[in-house]
Amino acid sequence: MFANRRDVLMGTTAVALLSVGEQAFGKGAATLPASAKPLPLSAVRLRPSAYATAVEVNRAYLLRLSADRLLHNFMVYAGLPAKAPLYGGWESDTIAGHTLGHYLTALVLMHAQTGDAGCRTRADYIVGELARAQAKRGTGYVGALGRKRKDGTIVDGEEIFPEVMRGEIKSGGFDLNGSWSPLYTVHKLFAGLLDVHAAWGNTQALTVATGLATYFAKVFAALDDAQMQTLLGCEYGGLNESYAELSARTGDKTWLAVAEQLYDRKMLDPMVAGEDRLANFHANTQVPKLIGLARIHELTGKQAPANAARFFWDTVTRHHSYVIGGNADREYFSGPDSIANHITEQTCEHCNSYNMLKLTQHLYGWQPDGALFDYYERAHLNHVMAAQNPKTAGFSYMTPLMTGTARDYSTAKDDAFWCCVGSGMESHAKHGEAIFWEGEGMLLVNLYIPAEARWQARGAALTLDTRYPFEPESRLTLTKLAKPGRFPIALRVPGWASGRASVAVNGAPVEPVIAKGYAIVERRWTAGDVVAITVPLDLRLESAPGDIDTVAVLRGPLVMAADLGPKDAPWEQADPAMVGADLLAAFTPTVGTAATYATKGIIRPADLSFVPFYSQYDRRSAVYFKRFGEAAWTTQEAAFLAEQARLKDLAARSVDVMHLGEMQPERDHGLTSEISYPESYRGRNGRDARSGGYFEFAMKTRPGPLVLQATYWGDERARDFDILVDTVKVATQHLEADQPGKFFDVEYPLPVALTKGKTSVKIRFVPHDRSSAGPVFGVRMVVAKPGAAA
Structure with a gap:
């Protein structure tokens, strides 16, 4: 884990963070203020740098977007004519509307950072249109989120809330009665409205926000405690923060009571108690909850919310973060100090770091300490700056740290609008704020x-x-x-x-x-x-939590990466390793370049140049390396290379991969199910189906012989289920203590005729009567090895 000046003294309900190593350069005594606040963003102007470039690229992007296209569903669902067609991507799904909330906040921030009057004009226009839509509905509700009915049609998502009030709550973590994370979407709009009001006193924005708050306060008031906890099992963003902020803005304590009601006990009680139970929690679902608790503490003075926020921050930054400051693998926390086992192509969702930096600022404001900004600087420089491509204005969802994996960015077609596009347009509007x-x-x-x-x-x-x-x-x-x-x-x-x-x-x-x-x-x-x-900008090595010999190279605050070539050229070699007793001595600065180094003799199989990781927008990189001494390398080289070859072969033959039990992969693959539940076990996510149910999803195919590969836990009790491909049964699987103590894979060769001429097929797992299907901890579609029977 990265260096941190914090020692943690943990009781059952409190966390005290103490700085160490405070020796003075000279004599005297000085103390930091008991609390602090940032200079207003509007008082800061960036001078030329990569940060200033990021802001200007983002400003052009924000002004390129159409406010009326983002408003489309808000108007149509309110019974008003839309002025422009709906955007694609997530804005055409049931989570529609979340982008507009981010967009309002981004316009506010960009106006403050640059003084661009056009951003203010556009934000005020959007608020006016939202007020029209809210007035037309007449309920206080205003929104664009959809609801997918059983026949597949998408309708106005407001129809789920009367059901919720009746106690009809079907939540799968992200799906609520057929709508994708609706309260998360509500929070984004709520926050955007409050930001417009705070920026220049737009009273209409506060009126719309208050109407929205009133509507949902009635929804929550209809629920008993158990129903409320069921509801909060579905992602609700930082809705508690918005209600707390509305209370601060209006002086009405009613809203603060609602904020405190929005408390997910399953996740937050352990944080208050100082217990790390984050493994298998969806990471970004949790961070906004702690930001909300931080704001509640500021308004009430209660210590439990502050304890939870401090413990969460310290736990995530010490035990669940990668070298670039990001966290989570495939959006989920793993066990503490297990980062070395989770260096994959799906690391470090940008939204997580965006929210962790917001939480860091709250904690710093309470009690300034340089250790907080050591983390802030790391994540801001190495992750946030990597998540925007300054050539295209695109934003990444994940920032992959697996060797040779290229970054994917949203495109100029404006057809993505995933969550990290929203947090990205905010992040790159405010590089002067801290x-x-x-x-x-x-x-x-x-x-x-x-x-x-x-x-x-x-x-x-x-x-x-x-x-x-x-x-x-x-x-x-x-x-x-x-x-x-x-x-x-x-x-x-x-x-x-x-x-x-x-x-x-x-x-x-x-x-x-x-x-x-x-x-x-x-x-x-x-x-x-x-x-x-x-300050010295020396090179140093930093081990990944979980393995002292999985290391990354840093230069001052910069995470360095080996340059593996352009993203258009696939990386098909074994992962490079570092071999030697004094690794850093083999790095030599490259003359005439900034923070670029050549290596000599320590990289196997060949020397590589190292550059700042964040700048590898269109390049492939290696960040983490296995470290060996010369003798150990001699002994382990063959096994290391064989395992690398196996993984490379599997990756090369993979046509599609389904990570069951995880939000985005299940949505991307169109998963449908009945009597089926996500599972988390031993650091792996999966899904099962009980008697009378099923789960089904689409997987890509390609011409030629294919094999379906499924992963199971080797200690299951006896169970039987069928696996169907496009309604054709291809296997019946019996599980019963097959490989005790470990996960294992089963391969199901598919008849060529079953996939011939198709670009995708539907995979369905169906339990036998009074049995279960799975849990299945992942499914791959792979090309059969040469020589396999067709």
Whole structure:
């Protein structure tokens, strides 16, 4: 896991986070403020850098989108004519409308970050249209989400809420009565409306938000406690945060009571108790709940919500995060300290990091500590910046860390609109929001990003000049100061610098005081003064949680990656390994390039160049490497290469892969089911069906002999079920302690005639009477090995 200055003292209901290693460079004593707040985003302007480029690319993207297309369902379902056709992708599914909520927030942020008046005009227009739709319905509800009926038709999703109020609640984690995560979608719109109101006092936005809040408060009030918990088993985003914020905005404590009612005990009780039970939870479903608890703590002073938020943050960043700061494999948490076993093509959903950074800011505001921004910087630089392609304005869903896997980005066709497109358009509208903070008269610099800012408390204009993380120095100039005065400036010293930093004022070295990860200089400042900090940008190795010999290379805050070539050229070689006693000594900086290194003699099978990972938008990369000593490599080379060859062969022969029990794969494959339930066991997700039920999904095919491969747990009790392909039974499977103590695969060769001329087939698992089908922990369609019978 990455370096962290936090030691954790855990009781049953509280978590205390203490910074360690606070030796001063020199003498004296200084303390950070008890609390802090960021300088307003509207007071910060970015200077040229990759961050400024990301903002400008995103601004063009936001203004390219059609507000009326995003409003299509809102109008049609309210009985009003739409002014433009509906977008495709998720906006044509039952989760429609979530994008508009993100879009409102992104417009607000972009207006603050750049001053673009067009963003404000567009946001106000959208609010006006939403008000029209809300008024036409007359219930307070306004929305675009759909509901898929049993005949497959999609209708206005509002029809599920009277059912919910009657206690008719069918929730599968993401599906609620035929609608995809409807309360998640409601939260996005709610949050966007509140953001428009906060930004420039648009009272109509608050009116629409209050109407929406009133509608759903009635829905929740109709439920008893057990029904409410069933409802909250379906993803509800940060709806608790929105209700809490509405209470703060209006002074009405009724909304705060609703916020506290939105409490998923199954997940949140362990967080309050300081227990890590995150394995097999869908990651991004959980993070917004903790952001909501953080806001509830701020408004009520109650400690349990704060304890939960702190414990969750510390647990995720220490025990469930990859080197780039992202988390989750195929959207789900695995067991603690098991990252080394989950380096796949489906790591690090962007939404997770987007929300983790929001939670980090809450915790920092309560009690400033450099360790919080060590994490923030890592995820912001290495994950968020990797999730936008600056050439195309596209956003990634996952940021894969498996060797040789290319990133996929949304396209200029605007046909994706997955969740990470929404969080992406927000993330890249606000790169200036967390650079500068203030508290108790102190200015804190947390991120070294080129920027100018207004610090109203001192009547100051600030300029931050830096080429960090490519060069070690950052210079803060007090360009203007209303009047000379004595106050402290705190510059974050990253934890990986291990206290090795130098500070100068007006070119002369000074001896700052170090407190909780900051170099603090307190003196009488005048206009034109410059304080500079220089930190070493050495290479270092960092092990993945779960295996000390699975390592990544970092340079300062930058995660480095071996460049494996363009994404259009498939990576078909064995994963490279690192071999040697002093690995870093074999890295040599490449002259004339920024943060690029050549290697000599340590990479097997051949040397590679290393570059910043985030910038590999259209390239294939290797981030994690197995590390061997020379003797160990000699002994293990054959086994390592054989296993790599097996995995490469399986990947090359795979036509389609179905991860059962997981939201997006099941939706992508059109899963339908009856009396069927997702399963989680020993770190794997799957699905079963009980007597009288089934589950069915589509899988891609290709010409030639194919094999269906299914994964089972080897210690199941006796059960029997049939496997059908396009209604033709291809196998009857009996499970009964087949391979105790491990998962195993069974292959079912398919008759060529069954798939000939087809691009996909329907796979159905059907239990025998009074038996079960599965659980099945994954299904693959693979090309038969040469020589296999047709």
